[in-house]
Amino acid sequence: MAQGLIEVERKFLPGPGTEERLQELGGTLEYRVTFRDTYYDTPELSLMQADHWLRRREDSGWELKCPGAAGVLGPHTEYKELTAEPTIVAQLCVPAQETAPAKLIVYLQRFRPQDYQRLLEVNSSRERPQETEDPDHCLG
Structure with missing residues (x-):
């Protein structure tokens, strides 16, 4: 059976005198990264x-x-x-999950199609951002 590595990291705030106490116990700074x-x-x-x-x-x-x-x-x-x-x-x-349309949009589509169409026309007349073909565009 193959064994993997597990990294355990624990963060703590050293109190006053911690470095001196470590030196008293024989600790030394081996290297700094x-x-x-x-x-x-x-x-x-x-x-x-x-x-x-x-x-x-x-x-x-x-x-x-x-x-x-x-x-x-x-x-x-x-x-x-x-x-x-x-x-x-x-x-x-990962591909964005499709979301259900807003209740108001569904209402307009079903019961007020003229208003829904006007809404689409107003939104389509606004300036839209250009799409990018860069495959890494989602990394910002």
Whole structure:
């Protein structure tokens, strides 16, 4: 049976004197890692609202952190970390689910078709944004 790796991360705020106490216990700084992340989202912050975190780590590439398995118990949160660009794009750009039309629209279509037609004409006369052919347009 193949075994995978599990990363356990726990965040804490060290109190005053923590570094000195660690040194008293024999701890030393082995190495320091510095990196720069750039986070991306939509103007409406839709990724953040969905608990998705899209970042590009300097010299490392893209990463998307999104909620993992539901129902995880304990003082932790489980996230999937996607690093393959096709997987990230698939996660962020799955086909939009069709939604039911608004009740008012259905009412106009059924009982006031003239008003519905006028509404369509008014909306079609407004300036529409141009569509993009860029396959990565959904990454903002």
